[in-house]
Amino acid sequence: MIDDPHFGFILAAYMAGFVVFSVLLLWIILDYKKQKQLLAMLEASGARRRSEGDKR
Amino acid sequence: MNLAFANPGRFLAFIRFAIPWLAACGAVITAIGFYAAFAYAPADYQQGETVRIMYIHVPSAWLSTACYGIMALSSIGTLVWRHPLADVSAKAIAPIGAAFTFLCLLTGSLWGKPMWGTWWVWDARLTSVLVLFLIYCGILALWNAYEDPARAGRSAAVMTLVGAINLPIVKFSVDWWNTLHQPASVFRMGGPTIDKSMLWPLLLVAIGITLVVLALHFAAMRNEILRRRVRTLSILAANHEMKGIVE
Numbered sequence: 001m002i003d004d005p006h007f008g009f010i011l012a013a014y015m016a017g018f019v020v021f022s023v024l025l026l027w028i029i030l031d032y033k034k035q036k037q038l039l040a041m042l043e044a045s046g047a048r049r050r051s052e053g054d055k056r
Numbered sequence: 057m058n059l060a061f062a063n064p065g066r067f068l069a070f071i072r073f074a075i076p077w078l079a080a081c082g083a084v085i086t087a088i089g090f091y092a093a094f095a096y097a098p099a100d101y102q103q104g105e106t107v108r109i110m111y112i113h114v115p116s117a118w119l120s121t122a123c124y125g126i127m128a129l130s131s132i133g134t135l136v137w138r139h140p141l142a143d144v145s146a147k148a149i150a151p152i153g154a155a156f157t158f159l160c161l162l163t164g165s166l167w168g169k170p171m172w173g174t175w176w177v178w179d180a181r182l183t184s185v186l187v188l189f190l191i192y193c194g195i196l197a198l199w200n201a202y203e204d205p206a207r208a209g210r211s212a213a214v215m216t217l218v219g220a221i222n223l224p225i226v227k228f229s230v231d232w233w234n235t236l237h238q239p240a241s242v243f244r245m246g247g248p249t250i251d252k253s254m255l256w257p258l259l260l261v262a263i264g265i266t267l268v269v270l271a272l273h274f275a276a277m278r279n280e281i282l283r284r285r286v287r288t289l290s291i292l293a294a295n296h297e298m299k300g301i302v303e
Binding site: 001004005006007009010012013014016017020021023024025027028031032035036038039042043045046047048 | 094099104105106108109112113116151152155156158159162163166167169170272275276278279282283285286289290292293296
């Protein structure tokens with residue numbers, strides 16, 4: 001397959017797939033970490049939702 | 057089922073279990089599919105090795121419309137039933153759908169150049185998929201245009217349902233108009249025209265990537281639920297501070 005005259009196009013298509021998927025995955029993971037961090041900071045400062053306040 | 061997961065807390069408990077399983081099963085099936093696509097599936101008698109681009113282009117194309125379908129169903133959930141997770145689902149799937157539509161256009165272009173002799177033609181299939189990508193971009197912009205997620209959700213839901221008219225146009229464009237893009241060869245009346253040796257690796261890759269996309273969708277929904285909790289707590293904290301200042 002490497003000898004194929006269009007090998008560059010095949011490689012580029014799969015590289016594009018890898019890059020697009022990696023960016024998507026990285027964005028979701030980093031967003032999750034960011035939201036968890038913000039939530040932890042708010043909870044540490046004493047902020048509670050009303051529903052959680054009732055439970056206590 | 058619909059009501060059982062209406063509670064975000066219960067839904068988070070469910071996806072904590074579902075995400076690793078979906079991702080693992082999806083990754084394994086995708087890996088087997090790609091292995092079969094390169095090791096067992098033959099080269100095409102006309103296109104040669106270039107047909108291997110099909111195993112990434114076609115699943116991306118299917119997912120671009122499937123993600124929009126999920127977004128449209130979620131939008132109905134937002135507008136009709138006011139399901140608390142419907143707009144969370146719609147917002148979470150939008151960037152994933154946009155990414156796969158972009159990938160579909162990009163890999164299609166990389167397939168088109170060696171086979172058609174051009175990167176792009178304004179034929180009905182290519183143009184309708186480009187319109188689909190632009191609709192995704194518009195919906196993403198709309199989500200970011202509002203401060204209140206509930207208002208953004210309703211506006212985005214209306215736009216999503218208006219844009220859903222493009223889905224049958226994408227699907228049937230190759231039948232309704234004379235296009236350079238080939239007609240459907242898998243999901244068509246009379247069964248697939250593609251040879252079995254190429255069909256089963258293609259289906260394996262498509263099923264595997266779909267499972268991975270479901271895992272990504274659930275993970276993005278979890279992020280959105282957390283983002284809304286952060287927003288609520290920030291507002292409560294700000295109100296508390298304001299009350300302290302006034303007193």
